[in-house]
Amino acid sequence: MLSSWTLPLFLLPASSIARDVVFPPVSPLQANLGGHASRYRSPVASGKDPLAEFEKYSGLTTFANLPWVHCLSPDDDVDKYDIAFLGAPFDTGTTARPGARFGPSGIRWGSRRMQAAAAWDPYTHENTFLGWARIVDCGDAPLTFLDNTVALQQLEKAHKVVSSRTANTTEVADVPRIITLGGDHTTTLAALRSTIDHWGPVSVIHFDSHIDTWDPKVLGGGISDYAGLNHGTFLHIAHEEGLILNSSAHAGIRAPVINKSYDWKNDKRCGFEIITARDIDKIGVSGIIDKLKARVGDTNVYISVDIDVLDPAYAPATGTAEVGGWTTRELLSILDGLEGLNVIGADVVEVAPIYDNPGETTVLAAGEVAHRLMSLMVETPVKPLRRP
Numbered sequence: 001m002l003s004s005w006t007l008p009l010f011l012l013p014a015s016s017i018a019r020d021v022v023f024p025p026v027s028p029l030q031a032n033l034g035g036h037a038s039r040y041r042s043p044v045a046s047g048k049d050p051l052a053e054f055e056k057y058s059g060l061t062t063f064a065n066l067p068w069v070h071c072l073s074p075d076d077d078v079d080k081y082d083i084a085f086l087g088a089p090f091d092t093g094t095t096a097r098p099g100a101r102f103g104p105s106g107i108r109w110g111s112r113r114m115q116a117a118a119a120w121d122p123y124t125h126e127n128t129f130l131g132w133a134r135i136v137d138c139g140d141a142p143l144t145f146l147d148n149t150v151a152l153q154q155l156e157k158a159h160k161v162v163s164s165r166t167a168n169t170t171e172v173a174d175v176p177r178i179i180t181l182g183g184d185h186t187t188t189l190a191a192l193r194s195t196i197d198h199w200g201p202v203s204v205i206h207f208d209s210h211i212d213t214w215d216p217k218v219l220g221g222g223i224s225d226y227a228g229l230n231h232g233t234f235l236h237i238a239h240e241e242g243l244i245l246n247s248s249a250h251a252g253i254r255a256p257v258i259n260k261s262y263d264w265k266n267d268k269r270c271g272f273e274i275i276t277a278r279d280i281d282k283i284g285v286s287g288i289i290d291k292l293k294a295r296v297g298d299t300n301v302y303i304s305v306d307i308d309v310l311d312p313a314y315a316p317a318t319g320t321a322e323v324g325g326w327t328t329r330e331l332l333s334i335l336d337g338l339e340g341l342n343v344i345g346a347d348v349v350e351v352a353p354i355y356d357n358p359g360e361t362t363v364l365a366a367g368e369v370a371h372r373l374m375s376l377m378v379e380t381p382v383k384p385l386r387r388p
């Protein structure tokens, strides 16, 4: 039989030409994805056949090319982990531009050049991907997009399932910690309703341009109870539910409030101290780090980063952008400066990729923020109050 290559190509249907092209064996199917270590090894460094080894950009897009684990499986028997990324595709609690339901995939996309095999930090000379912790991506929680109440219950349950599995490295930390990829800021409430189970009430370090402690009677609650739980009121509700400590702090505040006689007072009552965006001009990055550390002391800390803490020049793709914010470098330096705090949970929220630019400014920033939050967790293991 004649090989098709011996025939003039124009005599062949296009499909048979495509079929005859033999690609080299670079498919992830042939790569060794079995173990954590093999996935982390650079094909060049391992001396193995580079054509048959895992590389970034291959397979499905997980955060920083981490292994995917089906953390929400009904089975007890899933791969163990110590730190888990969990997506929260929810954006119906927003008061302006929607789109953060696509934040989790946007942030993963922004992190796709990160790879454990090549992540030695130029500032710390550490590679936190290769520390004691097994770090995985659990994918996104299944959330209905039609009912906020149900979606937040689903998210809370997902947090409880993911954080209730036995950690991999129990001699270091018993309870897995979660970094949520939001989602609008309402999703933080579901996380805090779960962290209290293992860690008790926590100090929240809240990076944001808005206070997000609005009383529902000021923001949304005048319409209905349902509308009163949104991305501007969740910290008020977290306080009312006893989930947070009065040693909490906002950082990067610059948006106006609605009721001048009530909102600031209520914010304080909810347990917050305010560091404004312009404080950085007076006290610098190190002054802000010192204030935050002094405020939370040795309590357990949840760090929530609303990407709108950055100036829209650095993060245009968000729901309620406010000019006059911090640069990406300033935020990363402040986060790194929080090393040593007992960080028991964290999130990056309000990333709405549809408003990003072709340079992907926002998702790149959000990916690096999530990486820095992960590093804080690796640097400081924390023992839970209650085990799973």
Ligand SMILES: *[C@@H]1O[C@H](CO)[C@@H](O)[C@H](O)[C@H]1NC(C)=O
Residues within 6 Å of the ligand: 036, 037, 133, 134, 168, 169, 170, 171
């Ligand atoms: C899980 O923990 C065990 C024992 O602590 C350790 O030997 C192993 O390397 C860890 N697994 C991963 C994938 O890190």
Ligand SMILES: *[C@@H]1O[C@H](CO)[C@@H](O)[C@H](O)[C@H]1NC(C)=O
Residues within 6 Å of the ligand: 246, 247
């Ligand atoms: C927080 O509350 C405790 C007890 O309720 C009180 O002793 C403490 O002074 C308060 N701290 C702050 C920073 O308001």
Ligand SMILES: *[C@@H]1O[C@H](CO)[C@@H](O)[C@H](O)[C@H]1NC(C)=O
Residues within 6 Å of the ligand: 259, 260, 261, 262
């Ligand atoms: C602001 O809050 C105060 C105290 O709750 C209330 O009396 C007042 O009516 C509010 N003002 C507006 C404009 O909502």
Ligand SMILES: [Mn+2]
Residues within 6 Å of the ligand: 185, 208, 210, 212, 231, 306, 350
């Ligand atoms: Mn917010």
